[in-house]
Amino acid sequence: MNITVIGTGYVGLVTGTCFSEFGGQVTCVDKIEDKIESLKRGEIPIYEPGLDDLVARNIRSGRLNFSTDINDAIDQALVLLIAVGTPPSDDGSTNLAYVEAVAREIGQRLDSYKVIVTKSTVPVGTSVKVRNWIQEELDKRGEKARFSVASNPEFLREGAAVGDFMRPDRVVIGTDAGDDQALAILKDLYRPLFLNETPFVETNIPTAELSKYAANAFLATKISFINEVSVLCEEVGGDVQAVARVMGLDRRIGKKFLHAGPGFGGSCFPKDTLSAARFAREVGHEFSIVEASIAVNERQRVRMIDKIVASVEGDVTGKTVAILGLAFKPETDDIREAPALDIIRGLLDRGARIRAYDPAAMAEAGRLIPEIELCKDAYEACADADVLVIVTEWNEFRMLDLERVKELLVEPRMVDLRNVYKAEKMKDEGFLYWGVGR
Numbered sequence: 001m002n003i004t005v006i007g008t009g010y011v012g013l014v015t016g017t018c019f020s021e022f023g024g025q026v027t028c029v030d031k032i033e034d035k036i037e038s039l040k041r042g043e044i045p046i047y048e049p050g051l052d053d054l055v056a057r058n059i060r061s062g063r064l065n066f067s068t069d070i071n072d073a074i075d076q077a078l079v080l081l082i083a084v085g086t087p088p089s090d091d092g093s094t095n096l097a098y099v100e101a102v103a104r105e106i107g108q109r110l111d112s113y114k115v116i117v118t119k120s121t122v123p124v125g126t127s128v129k130v131r132n133w134i135q136e137e138l139d140k141r142g143e144k145a146r147f148s149v150a151s152n153p154e155f156l157r158e159g160a161a162v163g164d165f166m167r168p169d170r171v172v173i174g175t176d177a178g179d180d181q182a183l184a185i186l187k188d189l190y191r192p193l194f195l196n197e198t199p200f201v202e203t204n205i206p207t208a209e210l211s212k213y214a215a216n217a218f219l220a221t222k223i224s225f226i227n228e229v230s231v232l233c234e235e236v237g238g239d240v241q242a243v244a245r246v247m248g249l250d251r252r253i254g255k256k257f258l259h260a261g262p263g264f265g266g267s268c269f270p271k272d273t274l275s276a277a278r279f280a281r282e283v284g285h286e287f288s289i290v291e292a293s294i295a296v297n298e299r300q301r302v303r304m305i306d307k308i309v310a311s312v313e314g315d316v317t318g319k320t321v322a323i324l325g326l327a328f329k330p331e332t333d334d335i336r337e338a339p340a341l342d343i344i345r346g347l348l349d350r351g352a353r354i355r356a357y358d359p360a361a362m363a364e365a366g367r368l369i370p371e372i373e374l375c376k377d378a379y380e381a382c383a384d385a386d387v388l389v390i391v392t393e394w395n396e397f398r399m400l401d402l403e404r405v406k407e408l409l410v411e412p413r414m415v416d417l418r419n420v421y422k423a424e425k426m427k428d429e430g431f432l433y434w435g436v437g438r
């Protein structure tokens with residue numbers, strides 16, 4: 001099957017590459033020429049474990065191509081997947097400008113039947129808009145080509161994206177009632193996973209669109225929930241990790257996403273929770289739980305800054321803070337809405353100096369906040385710092401040479417926002433230590 005993926009970012013690149021690995025003939029399109037040129041050379045613009053090998057292999061096999069020519073890519077394919085960004089606008093609503101631009105480009109070119117699939121995360125009702133934008137462009141040309149629209153939200157996690165795409169928990173396909181042709185084509189597209197016994201949810205388009213927000217909002221709520229519990233633990237002398245274990249061992253609750261910390265970040269949860277709350281209000285409903293999760297998350301960021309300031313006797317002016325981890329989570333270079341950025345900005349505002357290290361995300365973070373002194377490793381970041389703060393739990397921060405860290409710091413202080421270390425052990429090692437909710 002000929003497949004075109006429009007938007008070659010974290011989702012589009014992984015999606016296109018994996019479909020080519022399944023045997024599809026794939027063209028990944030992006031409007032950024034440099035990105036496409038480097039991909040043609042097999043250079044991956046993002047950090048995503050396992051993706052480079054897969055891209056190289058499928059370029060060699062001739063099944064994976066990269067292009068800036070959307071028209072040619074539209075002509076070639078039966079299925080067009082829209083995977084462009086859907087960033088938040090200032091008012092929390094979803095900016096659909098990129099989706100609209102692509103839909104219109106499709107409408108300006110389409111001359112035979114195709115299935116246009118929205119893979120980007122979009123508010124309920126967007127597929128109707130996509131259909132209208134395409135139809136408007138067809139009408140302008142007097143073109144009568146038929147097309148289907150469908151919703152196929154993506155659930156992959158950055159850092160584990162290839163595995164998630166190849167072995168998803170489920171595939172969601174939303175089509176119009178009675179559109180058997182589109183449904184059959186999309187089931188054929190995903191046939192390798194169907195054969196794998198991956199659960200498929202075939203449903204209508206609003207349900208598919210809403211399911212992505214419901215899933216993300218629920219996960220974000222789990223994080224905010226345990227963060228609230230961590231506050232209570234600090235008040236009453238409890239241990240949030242033990243509470244989370246008790247909760248998580250209940251199979252109805254499950255262990256995942258019950259780690260207290262600096263709150264959720266990344267390119268999905270913050271914008272998707274905001275968007276869900278926003279479009280709920282547009283249909284006259286207050287999505288109270290999600291609005292509370294957002295508020296708790298914002299408060300948690302401030303609590304983390306306060307915790308760091310408190311660790312240096314309540315005044316961080318002129319102090320040096322060593323930050324380990326800038327990416328919003330380990331195994332990615334993505335710093336969109338990363339907790340580290342808010343924390344660093346908060347500390348800079350209060351007069352601190354920041355030395356930081358991250359295994360993958362330094363270039364982008366340095367561009368965004370030039371005041372950060374970027375260091376070559378964790379130890380360089382610690383040199384002459386007043387306090388060490390672990391913000392992102394990369395594996396390499398889990399077994400630091402504590403003796404060396406102690407010598408490098410002005411005083412042995414560690415604020416561990418991911419509860420990587422044991423409080424007792426840190427005390428034995430001679431550190432002043434603060435975790436979250438313990």
Ligand SMILES: NC(=O)c1ccc[n+]([C@@H]2O[C@H](COP(=O)([O-])OP(=O)(O)OC[C@H]3O[C@@H](n4cnc5c(N)ncnc54)[C@H](O)[C@@H]3O)[C@@H](O)[C@H]2O)c1
Nearest residue numbers: 007008009010011030031083084085086098120121154158
């Ligand atoms: N990143 C994730 O983990 C993740 C997971 C699930 C769903 N999503 C959703 O998937 C969508 C894409 O997210 P992402 O993180 O891959 O975004 P991204 O910003 O990494 O990539 C989007 C790409 O689209 C390109 N683009 C924009 N307009 C274009 C156009 N007119 N023609 C061609 N290319 C164009 C951009 O240049 C960019 O390379 C979003 O809706 C997001 O919410 C993301």
